[in-house]
Amino acid sequence: xxxxxxxxxxxxxxxxxxxxxxxxxxxxxxxxxxxxxxxxxxxxxxxxxxxxxxxxxxxxxxxxxxxxxxxxxxxxxxxxxxxxxxxxxxxxxxxxxxxxxxxxxxxxxxxxxxxxxxxxxxxxxxxxxxxxxxxxxxxxxxxxxxxxxxxxxxxxxxxxxxxxxxxxxxxxxxxxxxxxxxxxxxxxxxxxxxxxxxxxxxxxxxxxxxxxxxxxxxxxxxxxxxxxxxxxxxxxxxxxxxxxxxxxxxxxxxxxxxxxxxxxxxxxxxxxxxxxxxxxxxxxxxxxxxxxxxxxxxxxxxxxxxxxxxxxxxxxxxxxxxxxxxxxxxxxxxxxxxxxxxxxxxxxxxxxxxxxxxxxxxxxxxxxxxxxxxxxxxxxxxxxxxxxxxxxxxxxxxxx
Numbered sequence: 001x002x003x004x005x006x007x008x009x010x011x012x013x014x015x016x017x018x019x020x021x022x023x024x025x026x027x028x029x030x031x032x033x034x035x036x037x038x039x040x041x042x043x044x045x046x047x048x049x050x051x052x053x054x055x056x057x058x059x060x061x062x063x064x065x066x067x068x069x070x071x072x073x074x075x076x077x078x079x080x081x082x083x084x085x086x087x088x089x090x091x092x093x094x095x096x097x098x099x100x101x102x103x104x105x106x107x108x109x110x111x112x113x114x115x116x117x118x119x120x121x122x123x124x125x126x127x128x129x130x131x132x133x134x135x136x137x138x139x140x141x142x143x144x145x146x147x148x149x150x151x152x153x154x155x156x157x158x159x160x161x162x163x164x165x166x167x168x169x170x171x172x173x174x175x176x177x178x179x180x181x182x183x184x185x186x187x188x189x190x191x192x193x194x195x196x197x198x199x200x201x202x203x204x205x206x207x208x209x210x211x212x213x214x215x216x217x218x219x220x221x222x223x224x225x226x227x228x229x230x231x232x233x234x235x236x237x238x239x240x241x242x243x244x245x246x247x248x249x250x251x252x253x254x255x256x257x258x259x260x261x262x263x264x265x266x267x268x269x270x271x272x273x274x275x276x277x278x279x280x281x282x283x284x285x286x287x288x289x290x291x292x293x294x295x296x297x298x299x300x301x302x303x304x305x306x307x308x309x310x311x312x313x314x315x316x317x318x319x320x321x322x323x324x325x326x327x328x329x330x331x332x333x334x335x336x337x338x339x340x341x342x343x344x345x346x347x348x349x350x351x352x353x354x355x356x357x358x359x360x361x362x363x364x365x366x367x368x369x370x371x372x373x374x375x376x377x378x379x380x381x382x383x384x385x386x387x388x389x390x391x392x393x394x395x396x397x398x399x400x
Contacts, residue, residue: 043261058343081147083339123375234254
């Protein structure tokens with residue numbers, strides 16, 4: 001238990017105490033949320049197995065799990081469903097990405113009311129689709145017109161969403177002026193110093209834009225979102241956009257920290273200009289289309305990822321499978337294809353293997369079976385860690 005307590009405290013040292021307390025409380029709920037909040041520990045405790053060490057090197061998002069797929073509006077203004085969190089991105093064996101996703105399926109089984117056999121079957125659906133997509137060797141994408149099943153339902157549900165509706169869900173309006181709603185669930189107040197620093201940063205950015213007035217800052221708040229990143233510097237920024245009140249835009253500014261994978265890797269990594277440059281660079285390689293406003297920026301000695309704010313609810317509601325198991329099968333198959341396409345799309349870049357090597361990897365028959373077996377081991381190990389964490393949490397070990 002002491003090991004779990006110390007590693008989590010060390011990793012999260014220096015984070016905003018108010019949001020860090022929320023992170024620990026969320027991790028206490030169940031093993032799946034614990035997995036999401038302890039990526040560093042997961043990779044530090046990977047089993048020593050050839051299937052994990054000998055897999056081809058690819059670009060990975062580094063934190064692949066069931067909640068790290070979602071919809072977003074691309075810089076071409078179309079809506080896509082894809083991998084959407086690259087904080088831990090690195091050059092790593094492709095199997096590292098896969099084992100984390102498979103482990104997440106087993107850990108989420110409880111909240112999804114799935115049996116062990118059903119969870120294992122879904123792991124098979126993911127891997128079968130991943131292998132088949134690699135064999136074809138062509139990177140594709142999922143958008144509204146090509147989406148099916150629960151993914152299609154998600155994207156269809158967003159078709160009629162107006163900007164004003166989204167703004168109304170996150171802001172308060174007085175006349176023609178909006179301000180970010182400080183509800184304690186999605187947003188918290190900032191200090192005057194924080195507001196000035198963020199406003200100055202956006203001002204520096206907009207000076208090089210063709211329409212500087214678009215980026216005029218109206219309001220700033222500390223953002224509450226995610227699990228693993230809770231407590232790092234993160235802001236919601238309301239800007240003028242195309243005009244107040246309903247032409248306003250919301251931006252997300254998030255501090256980039258070093259990847260949890262790198263200390264466990266013997267693979268040389270590129271010399272990125274900053275951690276944010278790493279996150280943005282890999283995201284642009286792996287996604288078919290980048291989210292709107294995506295870029296790496298610096299504020300003082302810290303680097304940040306700036307992008308359009310994406311609603312956290314724009315993910316597939318996996319719990320709504322309503323007894324129709326084929327709906328979950330479809331989602332896991334879509335996730336498998338997306339993972340393969342992302343690796344194919346970023347192949348042959350700064351140390352990652354070529355598409356031909358990935359296609360050859362897909363022809364090997366033993367590794368999918370081995371990964372499914374290892375995922376059970378990783379899931380059980382994570383459950384034990386969560387139990388130790390929960391016991392320590394209940395005794396007050398993670399209180400400020």
